[in-house]
Amino acid sequence: MKKFALGFVAAIVVLPIGCMAYFALGFSQIRADAKPSALETSILQSVVRASVRRSAAVVPNPPAANEDAVLAGGKLYVAGCQGCHGELGGTYEQDRDHFPPVPELPHTGTQYSEPELYWIVKHGIRMTGMSAYGPFYSEKELWSLAAFLRRIEKLPPGMIEKIRTKKTG
């Protein structure tokens, strides 16, 4: 029993030190122009989803989104998001330059709810390229972006054209 406990403690001490040494000695792969493995993707995506779900649970429900809000969110998307997340109405292009790759939202849509999208845009996602936009957008803008993103892959007909016209709605 004593030896069992000793082995148990040894594992708990040795493994984290081993992991840290692996990173500190530079054995980890860091180049971004590679494809994450399926296992890594599935673990990390579920980790992000779980953390967002927990954190965004305290976010109050959004003001009911009307067409104006979706339109305003769309204009913000075109101005601030599409450089990485894909052009509205453009063709699908697999991102090979970021690791993990940036989701092409106009094609994939999103499974996050509006309060979760609000939270993600405001706070960002650590250790991805997703930065925190809280300092740059008002609450109203964040909610309109969330309303737009929720609907991005199934916008009503004519909405993309309206978003693209220069006149601010």
Next chain:
Amino acid sequence: MKNFIAGFIAGTFLLIFGVLIYLRLGLLDIRSGIPVPALTARFLYSGIHASVRRTAPKLQNPLPQTDETLIAGGKLYLNDCVGCHGEPGKPSSDFGATFYPPAPQFPIHGTNYSEAEVFWVAKHGIRRTGMAAQGSSYTDPKLWSLAAFISRFPNLPPKVLEGIQQNAPK
């Protein structure tokens, strides 16, 4: 000895499951845009540098070491890097600070990476940061001029800093 091995295996499983459960319950804070704790930062940055040192080929910059090379690299920098990494002579980038880990501000702090390492990072990017691979957008000679420019921060000759502002690309 048998018991020791059994204990070791049990500890290994417990550790892995513990970490996975912690992550799956969403207990990990994933917000960007907040400062990285000092210890984490040191660990992250030294791990990244160690990996670059191990991976990046130790090449000499093939371009002539002239002001023209630096100016060409500086123009690329103004065009594509300043949004996150900061503009020479300006305060640090607010946008760069909203990433986790934040984008290093080269004009203020310079870099302790060699020219060959800067070239490699610009070409291949750094995973799990906002740093995208630029190899699909720029040729090697352009990236070498960029590496020459960035690795001379914050001690660039005034002539170069003036040169990059003249007829800057649109």
